[in-house]
Amino acid sequence: MIAPAPAARAVPVASTEPRQSSGSGGILVAFGAIHIICQLLLLVPALAATRVVVRTATFGIGLAFILFIRRKNAGALKVPLRGCALCILAILALEMFHPEGGGPVASVAEIMLTLAVMAPIFWLPRIAVNARSFQRLIMLLWLFYTASATAGVLQVMYPGRFQPAMSTIVTGMGRDVVMSLQIKLASGERMLRPMGLTDVPGGAAYGGLFSVLLGIGMLLQPKPPFFGGRLLAFGSMVVGTMCMYLCQVRSVLVMTGVCVVTLITLLVISGRVTRLVGLLAAVGAVVQGAFIMAVALGGRAVTDRLNTLVQSDAGTVYYKNRGRFLELTINTYLPQYPLGAGLGRWGMVNHYFGEALGYLYVEIQWTGWIFDGGIPLVLVYTAALLITTWGCARVALGRVGNGDDSLSVWGAVLVAYNVGTLALCFNYVVFTGTAGVEFWLLNVALLCAAQNSAATPRTVVAS
Numbered sequence: 267m268i269a270p271a272p273a274a275r276a277v278p279v280a281s282t283e284p285r286q287s288s289g290s291g292g293i294l295v296a297f298g299a300i301h302i303i304c305q306l307l308l309l310v311p312a313l314a315a316t317r318v319v320v321r322t323a324t325f326g327i328g329l330a331f332i333l334f335i336r337r338k339n340a341g342a343l344k345v346p347l348r349g350c351a352l353c354i355l356a357i358l359a360l361e362m363f364h365p366e367g368g369g370p371v372a373s374v375a376e377i378m379l380t381l382a383v384m385a386p387i388f389w390l391p392r393i394a395v396n397a398r399s400f401q402r403l404i405m406l407l408w409l410f411y412t413a414s415a416t417a418g419v420l421q422v423m424y425p426g427r428f429q430p431a432m433s434t435i436v437t438g439m440g441r442d443v444v445m446s447l448q449i450k451l452a453s454g455e456r457m458l459r460p461m462g463l464t465d466v467p468g469g470a471a472y473g474g475l476f477s478v479l480l481g482i483g484m485l486l487q488p489k490p491p492f493f494g495g496r497l498l499a500f501g502s503m504v505v506g507t508m509c510m511y512l513c514q515v516r517s518v519l520v521m522t523g524v525c526v527v528t529l530i531t532l533l534v535i536s537g538r539v540t541r542l543v544g545l546l547a548a549v550g551a552v553v554q555g556a557f558i559m560a561v562a563l564g565g566r567a568v569t570d571r572l573n574t575l576v577q578s579d580a581g582t583v584y585y586k587n588r589g590r591f592l593e594l595t596i597n598t599y600l601p602q603y604p605l606g607a608g609l610g611r612w613g614m615v616n617h618y619f620g621e622a623l624g625y626l627y628v629e630i631q632w633t634g635w636i637f638d639g640g641i642p643l644v645l646v647y648t649a650a651l652l653i654t655t656w657g658c659a660r661v662a663l664g665r666v667g668n669g670d671d672s673l674s675v676w677g678a679v680l681v682a683y684n685v686g687t688l689a690l691c692f693n694y695v696v697f698t699g700t701a702g703v704e705f706w707l708l709n710v711a712l713l714c715a716a717q718n719s720a721a722t723p724r725t726v727v728a729s
Contacts, residue, residue, distance in 0.1 A: 293335065294390070294399050294711060298406045300327050301707075305700060308465050309430040317433075318618055328385030328703060329378065335389040346657075347710065350650035351387045354380065357606075357639040357646065364608035368620030372610020375619045376638065383702040386710040395714040397673050401491060403711055404480060404676065407704070410463070411476035412502040415509040418460030418470025422512050422563050425457045432458065433465040435617070449514055452565030459513050471513035472701070475522050477506025478552075482529065483679040485548060486541050488671045503552045504559075511560035514571040516587075517693040521686040529682035532662055536678070588693045591629040599636050606640040613698055631691035634698065647697070654709045655684040661716045673716050680712055 304324040307313055313320055358380060362373045420428045437444065447467035448456050462470025484491065484499035510519050526549060533542040561568050599607075610620040612628040628634045635644045661677030687705055690696055696705070 292399075293393050294395055295402050295406060297327065297331060297386075298403050298707070301700070301703065302406070302410050306463060308433070309463065311431045317435075321614070324700060325379060325382035325703070328382040328389075331389040332381075332385050335392050347387045347650055347653060348391075350646055350653065351384045353646045354384070354639075354643065354650070357643050358609065361606045361609050361639055364606060366611075366624055367608030368610030368616050368624065372615055372620035373608075375615045376609040379615060379698060380638075383697055383699075384706055385703070386706045390707075390710045390714055393714075394718055395711055396718055397670055397715050400676070400711050400715040401672065403708075404483065405491060407476060407708075408480040408484070408502065411473040411480070412505065414462035414464065414470055414473030415477045415502070415506045418462035418473060418509040418513065419505060419563075421460045421462075421470070422451065422457070425451070425455055429458070430461055430463070430465055432461070432467065435614075436466060449512075449564065450567045452561075452563060459515070460509060462509070468513045468515045471510050471515040471518040474506035474509035474513065475518050475525075477502040477509070478522055479525055479679060479683055481506065482526070482545065482548075483676055486538075486545065486675045486679075488675075500548060500552070503548070504556050507552050507556035508560045511557060511568050511572075512564050514564075514568065516571065516574070517690060519572075520693075521690045524689045525682040525686035528685045529678055532659075532678040532681055536663055536674075588630055591633060592692060595630070595633045595636055599633060600641070603636055604640050606643065607637040609638060612637055613695065615698075628695060630693060631695050631697060634695050651684065651688055654713075655681055655688075657713050658684060658709060661712060670716070670719055673712065673719065676712055677716070680709055684709065 301324070304320060304327070307320050307323075308317065355377065358377045361367070362370075362377070367373050368376075417428055432444075436447070444458075444467075447459055449459050450456050459468035460470040461467055462473045464470065464472075481499040481503040485496055485503075487495070490496050490499075507522075510522065530542065530545065533539075533545065557568075607626060608624075610616055611624055612626045612634065616625055626637055628637065632644065635647055658677045658680040662674055662681055663677075664674050684705075687696055687701075696702055
């Protein structure tokens with residue numbers, strides 16, 4: 267007599283898709299959506315008089331999420347960046363006692379702004395982020411920034427027809443400053459640099475950067491997130507690159523180049539040869555095709571602007587543009603303010619809340635860190651960036667996340683993005699605006715998704 271087959275039994279194995287409490291993915295996407303809506307509200311002319319309120323709300327949502335998002339899932343993991351973030355806040359708190367600060371209101375505003383920018387470090391680990399919810403966040407940001415880059419291109423194609431109202435802060439800088447933000451088209455007409463879905467001339471360039479970077483991530487996915495995803499991703503790369511050419515913001519172009527080179531290096535290290543070949547072919551086609559179309563609209567001004575990047579060696583080009591600010595920071599500000607210059611003495615915080623007396627000018631992020639906390643703040647914030655990038659690199663190399671290929675690709679993309687952001691710190695103040703919020707949002711969401719994926723078992727049937 268033949269013995270009956272043993273009953274099937276459930277065996278827990280590693281999962282790439284952890285359990286997620288109801289609404290957790292929605293919370294992540296909701297934050298991204300509110301963040302975008304607040305940026306779009308700045309384009310409404312009727313709200314120009316309440317700009318400071320809208321700008322405050324943009325960062326206030328991060329503080330609100332820290333207060334009201336409570337841990338509902340016992341499996342939610344802590345992010346090691348929390349220690350660095352607390353150290354940064356402690357340094358700023360001590361800086362409040364500096365006798366040369368911008369006033370008590372400005373000092374508190376500076377700390378609140380820093381906390382708002384780093385808010386995802388505190389509230390994101392409280393929800394069960396997984397690969398699916400992270401992918402939804404990526405799609406949301408990709409759609410927004412592709413729309414911004416597309417609007418930027420349309421503003422050049424049809425001057426004056428899709429132009430949003432310019433920031434009152436920019437207009438308040440005077441006619442000469444506004445004139446310097448104009449470009450000359452192939453038709454001979456002059457216009458402001460494309461703003462996209464922002465209120466700052468040249469602001470569309472940042473949308474172009476994200477269109478390219480997130481488009482590359484979608485292109486490299488093992489499975490397109492939706493039908494025609496790779497074709498649309500390629501299209502967003504073309505539009506984004508074209509927009510960056512037309513904006514003529516060289517720092518964003520350089521950052522994009524740094525990101526692409528870093529991503530290619532990671533693909534080589536991880537042995538993804540097939541994807542590397544495909545990426546090189548796509549990037550080559552995008553760069554050439556977008557350049558031809560951009561020159562057709564922008565004329566010789568596009569090529570002249572790009573030529574300034576190669577007329578001399580990289581060091582000379584950088585020094586002529588932003589290098590002198592770095593030299594001033596190292597040779598003058600660092601010895602003068604080794605422990606900081608007091609809070610609220612520069613930027614928008616000083617503009618809205620600070621005292622005019624003792625105002626300091628900041629052009630690059632390193633100068634801002636020196637003024638706000640001196641050498642200790644520079645060291646701790648740099649450590650936070652390096653820890654974050656190393657965590658994403660581990661995801662990219664498959665050491666975290668149970669080998670989820672989708673998360674691994676986004677890990678590589680974010681490593682490239684982080685390296686580019688670190689490079690941009692030598693040219694721009696990154697971590698006091700929406701760019702800083704998005705940096706921590708994307709990175710912490712990826713790290714949480716990968717760690718939750720590695721920590722949660724799934725069940726298969728074994729006979």
